[in-house]
Amino acid sequence: MSIDLTEAADGTLASRAAEGDERAFEVLLRRHLGLMTAYATRLTSSRADASDAVQEASITIWRELPGLQTPDAVRGWMMTIVSRKAFDLIRRRRPAADVDELEVPSTDGAHDDPERRAQSSDAMVALRQALDRLPAAQRRVWTMREVGGESYADIAERTGSSVTAVRGQLARARESLTREMEAWR
Amino acid sequence: MSDPTPFSPSAQPSDGPAEGPLTGVGSGSGADSVPTERLADYLDAGREPYDPLIEDDPECLAQLLALERLRALSSELVESDVATAPAPDPSWIASVMDRVRLESRTGRDIPLASPDVRSTLHITEGAVRSLVREAGDAVPGAVVISCGLAGDVGVVDAPIRVDVAVSVVYGADLRRVAELVREAVSEALARQTEIVVESLDVTVRDVHLEAREAGL
Numbered sequence: 001m002s003i004d005l006t007e008a009a010d011g012t013l014a015s016r017a018a019e020g021d022e023r024a025f026e027v028l029l030r031r032h033l034g035l036m037t038a039y040a041t042r043l044t045s046s047r048a049d050a051s052d053a054v055q056e057a058s059i060t061i062w063r064e065l066p067g068l069q070t071p072d073a074v075r076g077w078m079m080t081i082v083s084r085k086a087f088d089l090i091r092r093r094r095p096a097a098d099v100d101e102l103e104v105p106s107t108d109g110a111h112d113d114p115e116r117r118a119q120s121s122d123a124m125v126a127l128r129q130a131l132d133r134l135p136a137a138q139r140r141v142w143t144m145r146e147v148g149g150e151s152y153a154d155i156a157e158r159t160g161s162s163v164t165a166v167r168g169q170l171a172r173a174r175e176s177l178t179r180e181m182e183a184w185r
Numbered sequence: 186m187s188d189p190t191p192f193s194p195s196a197q198p199s200d201g202p203a204e205g206p207l208t209g210v211g212s213g214s215g216a217d218s219v220p221t222e223r224l225a226d227y228l229d230a231g232r233e234p235y236d237p238l239i240e241d242d243p244e245c246l247a248q249l250l251a252l253e254r255l256r257a258l259s260s261e262l263v264e265s266d267v268a269t270a271p272a273p274d275p276s277w278i279a280s281v282m283d284r285v286r287l288e289s290r291t292g293r294d295i296p297l298a299s300p301d302v303r304s305t306l307h308i309t310e311g312a313v314r315s316l317v318r319e320a321g322d323a324v325p326g327a328v329v330i331s332c333g334l335a336g337d338v339g340v341v342d343a344p345i346r347v348d349v350a351v352s353v354v355y356g357a358d359l360r361r362v363a364e365l366v367r368e369a370v371s372e373a374l375a376r377q378t379e380i381v382v383e384s385l386d387v388t389v390r391d392v393h394l395e396a397r398e399a400g401l
Contacts, residue, residue: 002319003323008352011391012391015331020291026285033273035267058285063288124258
């Protein structure tokens with residue numbers, strides 16, 4: 001009779017998975033899969049790509065868990081691996097293009113899902129549309145910060161730029177977004 | 186308003202791709218006296234320590250509140266993304282777990298005495314840890330967090346130090362649960378392995394709430 005791990009703390013699951021407990025890993029993965037998928041979908045602008053990126057990320061998470069120094073912070077660490085894999089995928093899709101210049105149409109499904117549209121508040125609809133209008137590079141930086149909760153240093157590493165540049169892009173994204181929200185309100 | 190503020194980041198070198206002068210970052214927001222970067226940092230810091238330059242300037246304050254609202258809306262957006270994401274395909278999970286099992290962590294080999302001198306028998310470190318987890322988990326109110334095996338596990342009869350960390354359910358007698366875990370692990374190791382246990386320490390590292398009943 002196996003113990004129920006569904007209520008176990010993230011840190012407990014991460015430590016157990018690091019020592020080879022596959023069941024603990026599965027509970028951890030299921031717990032954060034929704035967020036991982038939402039994050040990858042926003043970064044890649046594609047459900048199919050997001051599914052691939054999250055799958056790659058999941059295996060990498062399992063592989064690298066023994067090296068994780070702070071098991072309690074596993075969720076944020078998992079998110080950085082998701083964005084790493086999402087960026088790998090974006091680069092692979094368009095090897096010739098500069099990732100920062102890549103313009104991927106946003107297809108987050110908001111337009112074809114009436115239930116979702118009804119659930120969203122009007123302000124959120126406005127935010128979705130404002131995000132769609134951002135340049136892709138700004139949108140990704142904003143997503144890594146606000147959805148992934150990643151550090152400026154991690155974002156700079158992923159996008160191949162500097163912390164200063166990341167902060168600048170983030171500020172411009174926030175300005176555009178607040179301006180549009182204000183106009184809408 | 187045109188005086189440069191001490192918060193201007195323009196002194197920072199811009200070593201990235203051409204991003205334009207950072208002093209231009211606040212342009213158009215109507216809050217030029219304090220750049221958006223600075224406002225966002227102030228918000229990140231929980232508006233502490235109190236900054237009169239921001240709080241006492243109506244335009245800055247308006248932009249600060251707009252950023253705060255944007256942040257709240259962003260969390261809402263993520264929650265809605267997660268809530269409306271399609272449920273994971275069972276075959277997707279299964280294929281991930283198949284790959285995980287292919288890379289199972291067996292760890293070091295721990296020898297078992299063999300009646301036949303021509304063959305050697307081993308139990309893996311991973312199997313011992315699994316055994317320890319099962320024994321510890323079986324104690325009501327305990328969940329094993331980790332199990333360390335220190336010592337020369339590859340050598341027959343080498344003394345091994347076993348360190349077990351557990352989380353104990355809120356409200357339970359910590360000392361009692363730890364002692365029961367110690368007994369259970371000790372008994373399991375003696376019954377199923379030939380490890381010479383030099384010491385067996387149980388540490389209560391966390392306290393958790395009871396898992397919900399009814400198996401939901």
